[in-house]
Amino acid sequence: MIINGNELLRTALVGDVTSPVMGMNPYDVTADGVPFVSVGAGGICYTVRVGDSAGGWAADQVEPGASIANPDPAANEALLLYACVGNRVTVRTGAAAGAAGTVTGKHEAFHAYKHVLVHFDPDVLDALVPGDRLLVHACGRGMRIEDRPEIACHSLGPELWEAWAATGERLRVTRVLAPEVVGMGSGRVSGATSVALQTGADEALDGLRIGDLVAVRDWDATYITGYHEDRVTVGVVSTGDSPVLGNGPATTILLSGPAAAFDFEVDAGANLADLLDLG
Numbered sequence: 001m002i003i004n005g006n007e008l009l010r011t012a013l014v015g016d017v018t019s020p021v022m023g024m025n026p027y028d029v030t031a032d033g034v035p036f037v038s039v040g041a042g043g044i045c046y047t048v049r050v051g052d053s054a055g056g057w058a059a060d061q062v063e064p065g066a067s068i069a070n071p072d073p074a075a076n077e078a079l080l081l082y083a084c085v086g087n088r089v090t091v092r093t094g095a096a097a098g099a100a101g102t103v104t105g106k107h108e109a110f111h112a113y114k115h116v117l118v119h120f121d122p123d124v125l126d127a128l129v130p131g132d133r134l135l136v137h138a139c140g141r142g143m144r145i146e147d148r149p150e151i152a153c154h155s156l157g158p159e160l161w162e163a164w165a166a167t168g169e170r171l172r173v174t175r176v177l178a179p180e181v182v183g184m185g186s187g188r189v190s191g192a193t194s195v196a197l198q199t200g201a202d203e204a205l206d207g208l209r210i211g212d213l214v215a216v217r218d219w220d221a222t223y224i225t226g227y228h229e230d231r232v233t234v235g236v237v238s239t240g241d242s243p244v245l246g247n248g249p250a251t252t253i254l255l256s257g258p259a260a261a262f263d264f265e266v267d268a269g270a271n272l273a274d275l276l277d278l279g
Helices: 073-082 122-127 158-164
Strands: 010-017 027-029 035-037 065-069 088-091 100-109 113-119 133-139 171-173 175-177 194-196 213-220 226-237 250-258 264-266
Touching (some): 065 100, 065 133, 073 133, 100 194, 100 250, 171 213, 213 250
Parallel strands (some): 171 264, 175 213
Antiparallel strands (some): 010 065, 065 113, 088 100, 213 226, 226 250
16 A cells, blocks of 8 residues: 655654653543552653553553654644654754654643653663753654545554555454544544544453554544544554543544455554564
8 A cells, every 4th residue: 555655744843851840730530530649751760661461550541652742832733743753853952862762642631731742762761850841753643545535534543554454455453443442532533533432332452452453343533533333443552551531542533434445454463563673
């Protein structure tokens, strides 16, 4: 499958390493009605990496690696829209200046934050601090699959496409899921969003890893996310699980279109850690 790679722009965007944010009330409530303090979104996470299990963490949608955002709201919207999974990132300030990373996903919480997630090697994470400025070499917006124009592309960088799908007619995914797994995020604009997979909704989510490429049948994300028979959406699991009812691992949308346009190969190795050699 060939994309319009020679038409794609590569542009410079900046985001700062964030700090976690918290409201006046530190407690959220689990699906079982138990209060807990939400931890895991924002800042730098040393513990969880792409390729690790999405479940089993004492956290709420833990974001692996470094979470970045632009302090200007309008510029942050552009960062969320134009940065694509697989894009190269360069640290421009601080002790880690010059180090390279990779965009691995996006994550937003309603009226709270909107983050781009970046993978770095452990020694780079050790040198980063909140406030360090990162340059994103953004490319992928406007991507089109030449022989399947009915498929919409979102947040998919050419770097990931070349490693994942360019050499065959079948897309490798770790699993094809029923539409009932989609929780929070339904109804959002597709271009720069993530939707949550409700982990308790389907045993097919057992063993899910951060970085897994997954397909959801009877779900459309061409422009707005929502249930639609005979459509398919493909995304990448970007965060860990959540104990909140209706929530779960945030999944960044990559592709969506008619079911007839897709041919999947179920492969447990269809994960960013392997495809992009993230170690």
